[in-house]
Structures are given as C-alpha cells and as structure tokens.
Amino acid sequence: MIAEKPSWVRHEGMQIFSIDVQPGALRFVTGGGDHKVRIWNMKSVSRDMENDESSQRLLATLRDHFGSVNCVRWAKHGRYVASGSDNQVILVHERKPGSGTTEFGSGEPPDIENWKVVMTLRGHTADVVDLNWSPDDSTLASASLDNTIHIWNMSNGICIAVLRGHSSLVKGVTWDPIGSFIASQSDDKTVIIWRTSDWSLVHRTDGHWEKSLGSTFFRRLGWSPCGHFITTTHGFQKPRHSAPVLERGEWSATFDFLGHNAPIIVVKFNHSMFRRNSSNAQDVKSAPVGWANGSSKTESKEPQPYNVIAVGSQDRNITVWTTASPRPLFVAKHFFTQSVVDLSWSPDGYSLFACSLDGSVATFHFEVKELGQRLSDTELDELKKSRYGDGRGRQANLAESAAQLLLEAASAKRKSNKKGSVVQQNQKMAKGVGNNDQKVLVLAATNTPYALDQVHLGDTPHNLTEGDFEHLARKTEGFSGSDVAVCVKDVLFEPVRKTQDAMFFFKNHEGMWIPCGPKQQSAVQITMQDLAAKGLASKILPPPISRTDFDKVLARQRPTVSKSDLDVHERFTKEFGEEG
Incomplete structure (x- = not known):
C-alpha cells in the first residue's frame, strides 16, 4: 500500500x-x-x-x-x-x-x-x-x-x-x-x-x-x-x-x-x-x-x-x-x-x-x-x-420473482367467489372496530398475495393476543372505519414483504418453508427465489401477522378525520341509527 x-x-x-x-x-x-x-x-x-x-x-x-x-x-x-x-x-x-x-x-x-x-x-x-x-x-x-x-x-x-x-x-x-x-x-x-x-x-x-x-x-x-x-x-x-x-x-x-x-x-x-x-x-x-x-x-x-x-x-x-x-x-x-x-x-x-x-x-x-x-x-x-433476480427497471410493488407470482396466483383462484364475503366484511368495518376488535383481521383477506382460504378469523394466520387487540384499539383511537381498513390492508402485505426480503428460512414439521432470522434453530440461508428455482414455491409459507406488523404500519399512518368529525358522526348515529 x-x-x-x-x-x-x-x-x-x-x-x-x-x-x-x-x-x-x-x-x-x-x-x-x-x-x-x-x-x-x-x-x-x-x-x-x-x-x-x-x-x-x-x-x-x-x-x-x-x-x-x-x-x-x-x-x-x-x-x-x-x-x-x-x-x-x-x-x-x-x-x-x-x-x-x-x-x-x-x-x-x-x-x-x-x-x-x-x-x-x-x-x-x-x-x-x-x-x-x-x-x-x-x-x-x-x-x-x-x-x-x-x-x-x-x-x-x-x-x-x-x-x-x-x-x-x-x-x-x-x-x-x-x-x-x-x-x-x-x-x-x-x-x-x-x-x-x-x-x-x-x-x-x-x-x-x-x-x-x-x-x-x-x-x-x-x-x-x-x-x-x-x-x-x-x-x-x-x-x-x-x-x-x-x-x-x-x-x-x-x-x-x-x-x-x-x-x-x-x-x-x-x-x-x-x-x-x-x-x-x-x-x-x-x-x-x-x-x-x-x-x-x-x-x-x-x-x-x-x-x-x-x-x-x-x-x-x-x-x-x-x-x-x-x-x-x-x-x-x-x-x-x-x-x-x-x-x-x-x-x-x-x-x-x-x-x-x-x-x-x-x-x-x-x-x-x-x-x-x-x-x-x-x-x-x-x-x-x-x-x-434481474433488477433492471424494477418497481418494488411488482412481483420480483416466479415465487411471488405463484403466491399471488393462490388467492386469485378464489377471488371471484369471495367478493360477497369481502363486501359484507367491509360493511361491518365501516361501523368501526365495534365490540369485536378481531374483525380487523378479516377485512380484505383475499387481497393478500398468498392464499387465505377462509375469511373467518379462526383461520386467518396471526399470533395476536387479547392484550394485543387492546393495544391496537388504543393506538387506533380516533381512526375512522376507512382508516382502519387502510391499515389492515397494509398489514396484510407485511408477511409477504418479509418473505420476499428474507435471507433465511426454516422447514417446519409439515414440510413448509417459513422465513426466519439467522439465529433460528435449523435456519437455512436461502431466498424465496432459490426455493422457487428448486420447485418449492408452493411450500413457501409466509409468517403469521403479528403485533409488530401493526405497529410498523401505524407508525406511518395517521387518522384522516378529526375528533370533531367523529363527534358529528356519533351524534348522527345516536339520532338515526346505524342503518341511517
């Protein structure tokens, strides 16, 4: 030198x-x-x-x-x-x-x-x-x-x-x-x-x-x-x-x-x-x-x-x-x-x-x-x-690999016959969180780029506890039903983003490959693209939705209506009812 x-x-x-x-x-x-x-x-x-x-x-x-x-x-x-x-x-x-x-x-x-x-x-x-x-x-x-x-x-x-x-x-x-x-x-x-x-x-x-x-x-x-x-x-x-x-x-x-x-x-x-x-x-x-x-x-x-x-x-x-x-x-x-x-x-x-x-x-x-x-x-x-993959001209909101295309195709098969269910859930969501905060997870489930075969909460992959729901209810105070809907739609993509960016996966007892960190037991350094190249795209399982996913989205989202707007809506509901 x-x-x-x-x-x-x-x-x-x-x-x-x-x-x-x-x-x-x-x-x-x-x-x-x-x-x-x-x-x-x-x-x-x-x-x-x-x-x-x-x-x-x-x-x-x-x-x-x-x-x-x-x-x-x-x-x-x-x-x-x-x-x-x-x-x-x-x-x-x-x-x-x-x-x-x-x-x-x-x-x-x-x-x-x-x-x-x-x-x-x-x-x-x-x-x-x-x-x-x-x-x-x-x-x-x-x-x-x-x-x-x-x-x-x-x-x-x-x-x-x-x-x-x-x-x-x-x-x-x-x-x-x-x-x-x-x-x-x-x-x-x-x-x-x-x-x-x-x-x-x-x-x-x-x-x-x-x-x-x-x-x-x-x-x-x-x-x-x-x-x-x-x-x-x-x-x-x-x-x-x-x-x-x-x-x-x-x-x-x-x-x-x-x-x-x-x-x-x-x-x-x-x-x-x-x-x-x-x-x-x-x-x-x-x-x-x-x-x-x-x-x-x-x-x-x-x-x-x-x-x-x-x-x-x-x-x-x-x-x-x-x-x-x-x-x-x-x-x-x-x-x-x-x-x-x-x-x-x-x-x-x-x-x-x-x-x-x-x-x-x-x-x-x-x-x-x-x-x-x-x-x-x-x-x-x-x-x-x-x-x-080939990054030339890439837009990160587009599919970056064959694996992601396969993940998206899984939900497309059922999209048409679930439209009615999604509309019903949106109608319920327009009333706000209500007494059952868990309904937050159901909205627009079929819009995620991976298969959620049922719209029922029990089958939606997540690991939220009752304490987490209470935490989220406090963080979304002042949010309209539309605000909550936007938040949930964004959250539902977090597992796929994690899967797309992950550099480590582990194989569970059912033979599914789940993204993880390098310190996870049995972690293998491999990407979603590598798994797809090996013919394992159908075996990729995005992680469940977590409280961290909501916190991450809520950190960048703010309510679009003021407290005074919500007060007007509440008075209207008391006078005329939810059905108008």
Whole structure:
C-alpha cells in the first residue's frame, strides 16, 4: 500500500466535508467550508504521474452555493455531480463546452473546464448533509438536518416524496444497489429502511446506537455492492466504538466492525467484491458465518467473494476491512489532525480517497495481493441476479420473482367467489372496530398475495393476543372505519414483504418453508427465489401477522378525520341509527 497527502488539494484553509471520485476515473470532486465545489484532475494523484507538473491539477471551482458544501456525489454515469449545502439547496452541475470563468477580482486564472448548474433542488428547510443517487441515476435522495429525507426525480427536478419518520437530524442516506430500498440514519439513534415503490417505512432499527456517545457532523452509512448488508455508523460496544452491520430482510445487527476510539462518522463499501486466490483462502474460514457474501453458510473449496469496506472516525483514523477476515486489513493513523468525514473508492477498486475537517485529503493505493482479485462488473451483476433476480427497471410493488407470482396466483383462484364475503366484511368495518376488535383481521383477506382460504378469523394466520387487540384499539383511537381498513390492508402485505426480503428460512414439521432470522434453530440461508428455482414455491409459507406488523404500519399512518368529525358522526348515529 502507498499513501499520499496531496497538499495542493485544499479549500482556502477551510474544512473539507466531502470527497467523491468520478466513475470514469478522470476527476474527483471535493466540497468545503469555503462554500465551493472543486473539481480536480485524477491524473495529478496517479502514481504514474505524481511528479508530472504539466498536468493541470484544479480543473474547476464552482461558486454557486452560499453556505458550506457538506456533500458532493457523482451520478453513476459520471455526467452530473450533485452538491448539498448549508444553504438548504442541492445543485446539480454538468460540464459544458469551452473553458470556464473565474471570480471577478480573485486574481485566480480561469477554470480549465466549464461546469454549470443545470438543476436546483429546493425543499429542505435546514442544512443538506448527505446525498445518494439511485442505481440507475433516475432519482436522488437527500438527507437533511430538518429531520427528513427528500426524494427527487432527476428528469425534472421535482421532489416526489418527503420521508418523515426520524425525530431528530438525519445525517446519512444510502441506496440499495438492487433498487428496492433506501436506508437513513439519524441523531435519534435509529436506522430506517424505506421501500422505494411507495416510500413507505419498512423497518425501524434501534438499540444498536443507544449507548453511542457525543455527536458528529455526519452518520454516513453504506450498502454493500452485493445488496445484502448495510454498515452503519456511530455504534458503541464498551469500551470501543463500532460500525454495526444490518442484514437485509431481518434488518438487525449481525456483526460489528469494532476498534475505533471515537465515534465512527463514515463507512464506504468498495464498489465491487473481491476474491482471494485459493492459496490465500485460509482467512475466509475465520469470517463470521454467513457474513462473507450473504450467499452460503457452507464451506466451499472455491474461494467465496467478499466485500471490502473503509471506516472513518472522529479519532482521525481510517480502517480498511475485508469481510473475509475478523481483523482489519489496514489501519491509517497520523494522516489527519481532525475527524475523517468522507471516503470514496476509485472505480478500479484499488485506491481509497479520504478527507478531513483539517482541510486535507489523503489517498491510499492498494495492490491486488492486498485486497484480492476484483470481480468484474459482469460477475457482480450475476451474483446479484442470482440472489434477487434481474433488477433492471424494477418497481418494488411488482412481483420480483416466479415465487411471488405463484403466491399471488393462490388467492386469485378464489377471488371471484369471495367478493360477497369481502363486501359484507367491509360493511361491518365501516361501523368501526365495534365490540369485536378481531374483525380487523378479516377485512380484505383475499387481497393478500398468498392464499387465505377462509375469511373467518379462526383461520386467518396471526399470533395476536387479547392484550394485543387492546393495544391496537388504543393506538387506533380516533381512526375512522376507512382508516382502519387502510391499515389492515397494509398489514396484510407485511408477511409477504418479509418473505420476499428474507435471507433465511426454516422447514417446519409439515414440510413448509417459513422465513426466519439467522439465529433460528435449523435456519437455512436461502431466498424465496432459490426455493422457487428448486420447485418449492408452493411450500413457501409466509409468517403469521403479528403485533409488530401493526405497529410498523401505524407508525406511518395517521387518522384522516378529526375528533370533531367523529363527534358529528356519533351524534348522527345516536339520532338515526346505524342503518341511517
């Protein structure tokens, strides 16, 4: 490994808050406390041309923000670079023909390249601190200190969703490489998973960050290129700070990168995965079970691909880990005098760029023998396709596999002859919960994408207790019958969502495969797609509805009628009766 500190990369002595390498490896960009975005020539930090003074270092300085630039991110096609600032706006820049200009009276030479703002995104009411492009560059997610995440359609610059679920400053956002979810991390010490098809809150994970100490500028979490893991920031396991790793589907911490002496601010997965030569595969055996690539628990003579991740901390250090080993591959100390706040990998996967609040940048160049052999883009795409199917153009509200289509077909067979029953249940539901709260579960049972052969409560799969019904009655106080109906319809899809996202199943005594967590006895690491490929789609059994499913849905639903409206309805019912 060769480390360098290019002293000429600076922002007028101010902090550098963000750095990102262009996918085409021609440029890298920085954003700083001087309110500027600066675009630099990658050739000037290349090992082959490090002493070539003829290469132009600074290509352009973009002066369009009126506040510190907290985040800069290239689109994956490399044409646009987005920047978020303290002035609450996001700017999207594009290179135009010709040379650039200079700031009047600055005495600086004109820019080598001509970069212009082509889109201004307004909507946040506080600092924008993190950005992330969707896998296909069609959408941009922005995290802000206004406690929200905004979702932007990049074809027209319109905000298509505002995600409200955090109770404090949102300081990190990352996109699932499969395209089905985004994840956000906040000062409220939670991580939230959001579904991209309808922008609903899928899961809120807490507990892993409750003991975290202090505050940091950012909580920049990252999603692994295989799509299976999210590494978060700001965890704490006494006496060390950690980066808890969440597993797809269960969304619970299965592993921690442990060892820093101060809060972790940023994590960055390498864009690709790597594979050791067979002669060096001995370290793979020491990896945590099921963690190396999320594909197999069983040992194999063939070296398994693994992820590489860099971690930056308030302790001014950087660690680089491979998920094929429980020990860090590399620890960088004494390169910075203040916190490490952003990281970026080069497209070839063998160079790491880092920036710090001390206003400097460092680069670390690795050898193949250190990180391993990089998987080609085709190999990585095939790995993801084998796990999640073809994700191109995916909408998460559509069936993602043959298995899900088979699950949906089961209810379609009986849909026509159950319409009368559903209408009757809807009529009962319009009167409210009434004296029998259990009727909540019956509504629209035939609309679930798996077979519920009877509409009677006794045959509806759930594990709710009387105490749970009382709990739900309290949480739905003020809800109209229509509100409850919407809630129930959403809840009825939760088991299928869990089944679709699950990475572990166990086989019950009846030969049915039920989704579970990795710690479940007899758990097998397999997906719904794998089971379908084995001809077992008809043996997949979604889990029963639980109180947690209701709590998850109710966390994002509010009553659509006011108390005064309900009082009017109650007076009308007393005077005229329920039949009108």
